[in-house]
Amino acid sequence: MAGHLNHVVIGASAAGLSAACAILKTTPRARVRVVSEEKDAPYFRPMIPFIISGKKGSSDVKMVGQGPYVQEGFELFTNTRVTRVDAGQKRVITDSGQIVSYDRLLIASGGKPYLPPEIEGVDVEGVYALRTLSQARAAAKRSSNVTHAVMLGGGLLNLKAAFSLLEKGLEVTLVVYSPEILSQLMEPEDAVMIRNALEQAGLKIMTGCSARKIVDGSKGVCSVVLDDNREIACEMVFIGKGVRPCVDFLGDSGIEIDSGVVVDRYTKSSMNDIFAAGDVAVTFDPITGERIVTGLWTNAAEMGTCAGKNMAGCPTAYSGTFGVMNATQVAGLPFVSMGVVHPGNNEHEIHKNISDTSYRKLVFSKDGNYLLGLVMIGDIKNAGLYRFIMREQRNIRFLKEKIIGQSLTSADVMYG
Amino acid sequence: MDQVKEIFLRKNRCMGCHSCELACAVAHSASKNMYEAMGEVPLPKNRVYVEAVSENLPIPVLCRHCEDAPCMHACIAGAIRRMEDHSLFTDADKCIGCWTCVMVCPYGVIGRHLDAQKAYRCDRCPDLEEPACVSACPTKALVYQSVTTFSKDKRRHAAEELSRGEGK
Numbered sequence: 001m002a003g004h005l006n007h008v009v010i011g012a013s014a015a016g017l018s019a020a021c022a023i024l025k026t027t028p029r030a031r032v033r034v035v036s037e038e039k040d041a042p043y044f045r046p047m048i049p050f051i052i053s054g055k056k057g058s059s060d061v062k063m064v065g066q067g068p069y070v071q072e073g074f075e076l077f078t079n080t081r082v083t084r085v086d087a088g089q090k091r092v093i094t095d096s097g098q099i100v101s102y103d104r105l106l107i108a109s110g111g112k113p114y115l116p117p118e119i120e121g122v123d124v125e126g127v128y129a130l131r132t133l134s135q136a137r138a139a140a141k142r143s144s145n146v147t148h149a150v151m152l153g154g155g156l157l158n159l160k161a162a163f164s165l166l167e168k169g170l171e172v173t174l175v176v177y178s179p180e181i182l183s184q185l186m187e188p189e190d191a192v193m194i195r196n197a198l199e200q201a202g203l204k205i206m207t208g209c210s211a212r213k214i215v216d217g218s219k220g221v222c223s224v225v226l227d228d229n230r231e232i233a234c235e236m237v238f239i240g241k242g243v244r245p246c247v248d249f250l251g252d253s254g255i256e257i258d259s260g261v262v263v264d265r266y267t268k269s270s271m272n273d274i275f276a277a278g279d280v281a282v283t284f285d286p287i288t289g290e291r292i293v294t295g296l297w298t299n300a301a302e303m304g305t306c307a308g309k310n311m312a313g314c315p316t317a318y319s320g321t322f323g324v325m326n327a328t329q330v331a332g333l334p335f336v337s338m339g340v341v342h343p344g345n346n347e348h349e350i351h352k353n354i355s356d357t358s359y360r361k362l363v364f365s366k367d368g369n370y371l372l373g374l375v376m377i378g379d380i381k382n383a384g385l386y387r388f389i390m391r392e393q394r395n396i397r398f399l400k401e402k403i404i405g406q407s408l409t410s411a412d413v414m415y416g
Numbered sequence: 417m418d419q420v421k422e423i424f425l426r427k428n429r430c431m432g433c434h435s436c437e438l439a440c441a442v443a444h445s446a447s448k449n450m451y452e453a454m455g456e457v458p459l460p461k462n463r464v465y466v467e468a469v470s471e472n473l474p475i476p477v478l479c480r481h482c483e484d485a486p487c488m489h490a491c492i493a494g495a496i497r498r499m500e501d502h503s504l505f506t507d508a509d510k511c512i513g514c515w516t517c518v519m520v521c522p523y524g525v526i527g528r529h530l531d532a533q534k535a536y537r538c539d540r541c542p543d544l545e546e547p548a549c550v551s552a553c554p555t556k557a558l559v560y561q562s563v564t565t566f567s568k569d570k571r572r573h574a575a576e577e578l579s580r581g582e583g584k
Binding site: 302 | 465477485493495510512513517524533
């Protein structure tokens with residue numbers, strides 16, 4: 001009786017709630033219990049930079065009842081951490097010793113910030129590895145009383161947080177180990193336009209260097225020492241070095257782990273009735289075929305929905321996602337980056353189109369018949385269309401002229 | 417209950433006159449009047465786009481209000497929701513202008529309001545009897561019908577073609 005299955009979901013963010021909604025939409029009489037270790041009710045995690053700037057309050061970013069998260073009927077347990085999964089007995093054990101049985105289990109425990117072991121003093125007061133709403137509230141509070149923040153890492157999270165701090169009037173220095181910012185999302189020369197805009201907006205950017213030590217003063221952090229021994233005075237430090245899957249509680253579960261939980265095309269792990277989705281799951285890139293772990297809300301929501309359908313007995317293949325995929329706007333510049341954006345060798349055909357206000361790089365296969373990746377800055381019109389043809393791995397021989405000439409429309413893709 | 421209506425395209429009828437685009441922009445202006453709308457700041461935006469596949473094949477494209485809408489699931493702010501009439505709605509108050517919806521929309525029909533930093537799309541003109549683009553279409557290439565009605569018309573058309581083929 002699929003309708004009465006007992007589902008347990010570990011994690012109440014994009015993947016977990018999307019799955020819970022999908023399960024209940026497919027089988028309304030199912031039991032769905034969602035367990036979250038955070039104290040806060042589910043919230044839109046990518047919105048936390050707005051908590052720091054003060055543009056949004058905690059209640060503005062709540063998930064339940066908003067957007068697609070309107071399905072009712074799941075039970076939510078916050079402030080509850082799962083410490084063990086007993087796949088043999090089909091049950092999970094929580095930090096308070098509670099035993100919760102399941103027919104089907106979803107692991108959507110997400111990621112946790114990576115703290116480089118070579119940096120000394122990451123536990124000093126005033127150091128944040130921004131991930132949760134409660135951390136964002138703490139950072140917001142501290143940022144109201146200080147003047148200088150140092151951001152370690154040149155990724156999107158840090159750039160967004162940096163902007164929130166600039167808006168609050170802080171002096172902000174971004175320390176990036178890579179030769180250029182956003183190195184995961186584009187090549188150094190692609191990022192020049194964004195870097196210029198960031199610097200114009202007041203962000204101080206130091207590339208090619210890293211932090212060695214965070215120094216504790218009388219009121220928490222007082223400076224950061226770089227690997228070349230330069231010292232930057234500051235009262236806040238943000239570590240944005242990416243996230244790693246939260247799998248530590250799965251140690252003795254028998255579930256196959258390869259940095260994250262390995263799943264098949266139907267989001268099922270190596271164990272029967274255990275599924276995984278979101279930042280904790282290892283999925284695949286449809287273009288390269290490689291195993292990847294992504295940390296993107298959009299992917300997590302999509303994969304979670306897919307997992308929920310599978311758990312509810314409606315087999316749904318997950319089409320994978322690009323290892324690189326993101327869109328946002330920083331310093332007034334919108335940009336999209338997806339697919340193969342670091343071609344690196346001569347195995348690709350590359351087209352660039354650069355103007356004063358926009359930058360576009362297209363990466364095609366060697367034979368030129370497939371679009372594999374792109375970076376669009378300034379003008380991101382129809383980005384989703386390109387994502388579609390990339391994901392479908394469509395032969396674009398007859399559309400190529402329009403793709404390069406920036407005149408492709410969905411009418412061409414549908415009827416062309 | 418009335419069946420939910422959608423905007424359908426009869427693509428062989430479109431002659432590329434762009435009347436739908438104009439009517440759409442006016443319907444989404446402050447004044448709702450074409451002459452005044454042209455002077456509004458910011459300029460009202462159309463949410464239907466007549467695209468030319470080739471010189472002889474113009475196609476109006478607009479939000480499909482997808483059942484499994486990528487934009488709604490992708491939105492990091494919870495700004496896109498499904499309305500009672502099944503259409504999708506972008507809440508401008510919640511939209512933060514991150515353009516994730518633009519990145520995932522396979523039809524390219526989510527526009528970016530650059531002054532306001534908000535995404536916008538077809539809302540099927542909830543305050544009008546039928547969407548402005550449909551009313552404005554001189555060849556009835558765009559129709560506002562339920563799936564049942566639209567498919568019945570298609571079947572009838574197919575039946576006519578068949579009988580003609582058999583010389584009856």
